[in-house]
Amino acid sequence: MNQIEGKQKIWAEYQKEIGDDNFFFVRSCIRQSFFPGSEQTFLKIMREYLGKRVIEDYRHTTCTGIGYHSDIVKLPTIETVVARHFSLMAENGCENYVPSCVTSFGIYSEILDTWEHFPDEKERIAQFLKEATGRTLATPKNLAHTSDIIYKFRNEIAAKAKFKLVNKKTGQPLKVVEHIGCHYSKMFAKRSQGGQEFPHVLVGMIEAWGGEVIDYPERRHCCGFGFRQYLVMANRGYSVANSYKKFESMEPYHPDFIVANCPGCAMFMDKWQYTIGSMEGRTFDQEGKGIPVLTYEEMAGLVLGIDPWELGMQMHQIPVETLLDKMGVDYDPDKKFLGFNDEQLPKPPEIVFQRD
Amino acid sequence: MGKYLSRLKQDLRVQEGLKACMNCGVCTAICPAAEFYKYDPRIIIETVQSDNDEEIEKLLKSDTIWYCGECMSCKTRCPRGNTVGLIISGLRQLSQELGFFVESEKGRQQFAIKRTIGQCILDLGYCVHASIVAPRLHPEQGPIWEWVYQNQESIFNKLGGNNFGKVGEGALAKHDDETMEELRNIFKVTGGIDFFNDIEKHSKRKAKEMGLGFKEEGIDNEYFTHVFTYNSNEHNK
Numbered sequence: 156m157n158q159i160e161g162k163q164k165i166w167a168e169y170q171k172e173i174g175d176d177n178f179f180f181v182r183s184c185i186r187q188s189f190f191p192g193s194e195q196t197f198l199k200i201m202r203e204y205l206g207k208r209v210i211e212d213y214r215h216t217t218c219t220g221i222g223y224h225s226d227i228v229k230l231p232t233i234e235t236v237v238a239r240h241f242s243l244m245a246e247n248g249c250e251n252y253v254p255s256c257v258t259s260f261g262i263y264s265e266i267l268d269t270w271e272h273f274p275d276e277k278e279r280i281a282q283f284l285k286e287a288t289g290r291t292l293a294t295p296k297n298l299a300h301t302s303d304i305i306y307k308f309r310n311e312i313a314a315k316a317k318f319k320l321v322n323k324k325t326g327q328p329l330k331v332v333e334h335i336g337c338h339y340s341k342m343f344a345k346r347s348q349g350g351q352e353f354p355h356v357l358v359g360m361i362e363a364w365g366g367e368v369i370d371y372p373e374r375r376h377c378c379g380f381g382f383r384q385y386l387v388m389a390n391r392g393y394s395v396a397n398s399y400k401k402f403e404s405m406e407p408y409h410p411d412f413i414v415a416n417c418p419g420c421a422m423f424m425d426k427w428q429y430t431i432g433s434m435e436g437r438t439f440d441q442e443g444k445g446i447p448v449l450t451y452e453e454m455a456g457l458v459l460g461i462d463p464w465e466l467g468m469q470m471h472q473i474p475v476e477t478l479l480d481k482m483g484v485d486y487d488p489d490k491k492f493l494g495f496n497d498e499q500l501p502k503p504p505e506i507v508f509q510r511d
Numbered sequence: 512m513g514k515y516l517s518r519l520k521q522d523l524r525v526q527e528g529l530k531a532c533m534n535c536g537v538c539t540a541i542c543p544a545a546e547f548y549k550y551d552p553r554i555i556i557e558t559v560q561s562d563n564d565e566e567i568e569k570l571l572k573s574d575t576i577w578y579c580g581e582c583m584s585c586k587t588r589c590p591r592g593n594t595v596g597l598i599i600s601g602l603r604q605l606s607q608e609l610g611f612f613v614e615s616e617k618g619r620q621q622f623a624i625k626r627t628i629g630q631c632i633l634d635l636g637y638c639v640h641a642s643i644v645a646p647r648l649h650p651e652q653g654p655i656w657e658w659v660y661q662n663q664e665s666i667f668n669k670l671g672g673n674n675f676g677k678v679g680e681g682a683l684a685k686h687d688d689e690t691m692e693e694l695r696n697i698f699k700v701t702g703g704i705d706f707f708n709d710i711e712k713h714s715k716r717k718a719k720e721m722g723l724g725f726k727e728e729g730i731d732n733e734y735f736t737h738v739f740t741y742n743s744n745e746h747n748k
Contacts, residue, residue, distance in 0.1 A: 182682065184639040191671030191682035211680045214690045221638035224581045225624045226603040227710065228632075230523065232703035239693060261583075273523055287696035337582040344587070351587045377543045381580025384544075386628060387620045389742040391651065393547050393580065429653040467670040472653040492658070494665030495673070503658035 169350045173307045174251030174297040178209045179244040183256030184217050185418035186450075192467020193452040194255055197301050200455060204315060205308055210247045215240060220258040225382040230269075231283065234276070237266050238284040238292045245293035252295035253304060257417035260300040261338030264346045267294065298346065300339060302416035302451050306348055306356045309363040317460030320366030322411070323483035328367035329411040332446075333357035334401075334424065336417025337377050357416055360451060364458045373404035378420040385423070398427040402439040402446075409440075412447045412478050414454050424448045429472040432508035443508055445473035457484055464490055472506075515567040519559065519601050528597030532556045538585040538595050548746050550578040552585055552595035559598055571606040574746060577617035607710060613717035616743055622714035623739040626730050629707055636686035636694055641667070648739075714738075 156164070178201070186194055201207045219236050222228035244252050254260050270277035281292040305312070320329045335354045340347035349355030358368050379397025384390045401424070405413075415421040425448040432438050432445060440446045448471065449457075456466040463484060468475045469491045479486050494500045512520070519525045538552040539545045545552060555575070558566050570576060579599040586594040603612075612618035631643050646657045659666050663683075667675035671682025678687045686694075698704045714734065718725035724733035 184637045187637075187671065187682040188639055188641040188644065191667055194682065195670065195672055213674075213678060213680045213684060214687070216636040216686055216690060216694050217632055217638045219632055219638060222624075222628050222632055225628060226600060226607070227621060227625045227629045227707070229604060229701065229703060229706050230600075232698055232701040232706075235697045235701050236694065239697065269523060269527070272527065276523060283697070283700050287700040288693040290693075337584060341587045342583045377580065377582040377584060379543065379580070381544070381582065383577065383620060383624060384580045387623055387738075388648065388740050389620065389738075390617075392742075392747075393544070395651070396547055397543050426652055426656075430651045433653075465670075470655060470659055470666075470670070472655045493669075494662055495668040498665050500658070500662050500665060503654045506654060 169348075169353055169355075171299070171303065171346060171348055172297060173299045173303050174253075176207050176251075177249055178207065178251045178253045178304065179247060179249035179295075180209050180211050180253045180301070181215045181240060181255065181259070182211075183254065183259060183418050184221065185258075185422065186255050189422045189470065190418060190450050190453075190467060192465065192470070193450040196452040196456045196461065196466055197255065197305070199461070200312070200452070200459065201304070204459060205311060209253075210249055212243045212247055214243055218254075218256070218259045218262050220256070220262040221382060221386075223262065224258065225386055231280065233262060234266050234269070234280045235283045235287060237263060238280050239288055239290060241293045241295060242284065242288075242290040244295060245291075250296035252298050253301055255301045255418070257300065257336030257339045258419065260298070260346075261342050263298055264343040267298065268343060270294070300356075300416065302339070302356050303348055305451055305455055306359050309360045312455055312458060313363045316364060316458045318458055318482050318484060320361060320364045320454070320458065320482070322481045324481070328365055329478075329481060330369050330409060331361045331366045332369050332371065332374075332405050332408075332410040332413040333361060334378065334413060334415040334417075334420050335375070336415065336420050339416060357414055357451060360454065361414070364454070369405065369408045369410055371405045371408050373401045376401055376404075378415075378417075378423045379427075380419040380423055394423065395427045395430055398424055399431060402428065402431070405446075406439040410446055411481060412449055414449045414451055416451055418450075421448050421450050425472050429506065432506070436509050438508055440477075442477060444477060445508075447471065447473055447475045447478045449475070449478075457482060462486065464493070513562045513564040513567070515564050515571070515605070516559065516562045518605055519567075519598075522601040522604065524597040525559075525601035528594035528601075529556065529559065530592050532560055532593055533591060535590065537588045537590065538593070541584045541588050542579075542595075543582060543584065544578045544580050547748070548578040549748055550575060552579070555602075556593060556595055556598060559602070568611070571602060571609065571611040572614040572618075574615045574617040576602045576606060577615065577620070578746070607706065607713075610709070610713040610716075612710075613713045616741065617746070619714070619717060619738045621710055623730075623735055625707055625710045626735055629710075633695060633698065636691055637683070641683060
């Protein structure tokens with residue numbers, strides 16, 4: 156075995172198996188609330204651009220993961236809720252389970268791991284499920300996060316690209332901060348692409364679409380959600396302090412944008428920039444507007460030439476126009492704040508950050 | 512084995528997360544909470560491992576167990592396979608079952624989480640739903656969120672599949688009655704409702720003890736506002 160073959164063998168150990176078709180897709184509470192356009196874009200890319208079969212079942216509920224990690228939901232309760240979701244998957248004739256939420260992905264991973272280590276617990280949960288719902292427990296053949304799926308098909312997306320992650324004026328690759336949600340790879344490394352040491356799920360997309368990944372000191376630091384540390388107003392200093400630490404660390408590298416695979420992380424890094432800007436007048440970009448924070452579906456959607464207001468990028472607090480201009484994406488500013496059926500909605504105020 | 516450790520060890524998460532700690536402190540080095548709060552995950556595991564009932568009870572009644580953000584960064588680094596975040600989950604559950612959580616400022620906040628996230632799960636089938644992210648409770652969300660919040664139906668129908676508040680597939684769709692019944696039954700059968708009731712019972716007792724107004728439902732009461740907003744500022748390094 157030569158050196159390259161040896162490295163390929165080692166890297167193969169960091170790869171996860173991802174299904175190819177017939178996906179059972181489940182939405183995320185946070186993404187539905189803050190990035191509804193991203194979940195729709197995932198479905199659009201899968202069905203219309205890649206021709207894949209993706210099933211959604213309206214009977215899917217919250218996994219209760221935010222309640223579980225803020226410790227108001229007990230383990231048997233969340234296990235049984237998850238067991239019901241798996242039962243819905245089986246009822247739909249699917250085996251490839253695809254959650255859109257990283258908290259949920261961690262929950263599903265933890266519960267499958269628990270059932271593997273404690274078979275009696277799995278039996279107990281099957282009985283709870285039967286008693287509460289009349290349903291039968293099933294388990295997925297494959298569990299992959301929606302970012303895993305986009306990663307798997309990144310080259311197919313690149314082949315259909317209308318834009319690259321390249322500055323149209325300079326021809327240079329855009330500099331991208333990638334942020335992986337903690338519960339994607341820190342808990343069950345083998346279920347992530349690249350493991351906890353080399354998470355590659357977003358890097359693979361960025362590089363396939365022409366961008367350049369920034370490596371910065373606090374790259375793997377938590378965004379600061381911390382569940383109860385954000386949910387309770389009195390604790391939010393924890394949450395913003397963690398994001399602040401990341402922003403300060405990435406600032407010298409002049410990122411063009413941030414992309415995250417976790418709904419909470421994307422939302423917090425957007426909103427905390429607004430908070431810090433409002434409190435201190437400080438931003439971490441050179442133009443004083445903040446660094447745009449994207450979901451990976453928004454990044455994929457821009458590459459495919461989907462209209463940014465169809466992607467839902469008007470819901471970001473930090474405006475994305477600086478990035479759209481760099482990429483050369485066409486957009487109509489007058490359509491940014493239109494509602495359903497082009498309903499004219501009142502425009503939100505524009506924010507200008509000013510130092511005291 | 513002492514009464515608290517024997518109960519903790521019934522929790523599968525504690526069984527998975529507590530192997531044999533050698534006190535190297537790498538969990539503390541990587542922990543975001545340890546950087547922000549007066550918090551040391553190494554001490555948590557040392558205290559639990561000590562099997563000293565008096566010390567564990569002190570921990571269960573303290574602010575300390577509520578500092579962790581459950582990011583699980585500790586899991587990636589422990590050379591012995593311990594996960595302090597999982598032990599914290601076990602400690603928090605026991606603290607709530609025994610009613611000890613109301614003895615600390617951070618512990619009392621469980622009532623606010625139950626009345627917001629917990630109620631949203633039982634009422635709507637979501638942990639988080641745009642309708643509960645009210646700008647008055649979330650000023651950090653900014654004016655764009657306020658715009659979304661005030662125009663929810665139009666915006667979610669435009670961006671999320673046009674089933675907002677209706678039964679069907681799409682963002683923030685309504686869950687049908689049968690689905691909600693199944694979800695609530697799961698909470699009943701697995702002890703989830705009893706756990707909620709425990710949080711309520713002990714919080715009501717504490718509100719009376721503290722002389723703060725308490726209502727059986729909702730968030731418009733003095734005790735909720737207090738636990739949701741009060742910060743003694745004695746927690747940070």
